Amino acid sequence: MSKVCLIWVAFAAILGCTSSSRFDELYQPSWAMDHFTYEGELIKMKLDNYSGAGFGSKSKYMFGKVTLQIKLVGGDSAGTVTAFYMSSEGAYHNEFDFEFLGNTTGEPYNVQTNVYVNGVGNREQRLNLWFDPTKDFHSYSILWNQRQVVFLVDETPVRVHSNLEHKGIPYPKDQPMGVYSSIWNADDWATQGGRVKTDWSHAPFIAEYKGFEINGCECPDAVAAVDNMKRCSGGGGEKRFWWDEPVMSELSVHQSHQLLWVRANHMIYDYCKDTTRFPATPVECQHHHH
């Protein structure tokens, strides 16, 4: 599969434009290689009482869109967490997380999202989904540009983190990020607040993946950080990448309606509304329209 990554082909900086659907081209196992199975384009990753497993992108990126199609652990998945996230490195790292929290048979998965900026998270939101994520593959995406971070489920936005730098609020846009997924045991907190533990007699717990897509500005290690940054943030003045187009700077009207629908019908927790945890409303919540 190949996609047109650059709108302004005339300014093409082909280096830095990646789009693919092959696991091996984009990713590699980062731990527990013996907990992976490859069935053509389908990758299965398992958690058992010995180990979980994880994979990560071979490259780092600044801006773009990453998508995975995931079929979550079926049946009894209580205590397990399957994560899909982007992260930079270091104590002041940025991170955009999807965490899929398993549940007992027949009970709904919760999807927790979080955003870390300069090493600080505590921006959890939780949703349930409008479908059973263990029955079929569904696409989960993170769109990241200089104006917003959008979390999407089957192309429906479920969360937006906007750039509010003009209000003095830091926004993650200066560190390249890797793309990761993992499955692990988190029965101390994941399911019903940690009350339900992993039942190892139901192991192995298997998450399945396909449709690997990274459509982003690649930041090769061999290139100086300042040059990667310049190239990926359109430092030359031209808007080079489709995600820098004005229409990508905020949700469309249709998408805004979709997000309102998700928030009204599927949101079960929003840190912005948790006055017990945050007696003073977090600054970005005072400005986010959503």
Ligand SMILES: *[C@@H]1O[C@H](CO)[C@@H](O)[C@H](O)[C@H]1NC(C)=O
């Ligand atoms: C893991 O589970 C298997 C099968 O239930 C069991 O035979 C084995 O002893 C367990 N290993 C550990 C380290 O708990």
Ligand SMILES: *[C@@H]1O[C@H](CO)[C@@H](O)[C@H](O)[C@H]1NC(C)=O
């Ligand atoms: C699991 O199911 C229970 C009961 O339906 C629900 O309250 C909870 O939010 C679900 N998800 C998790 C991760 O606990």
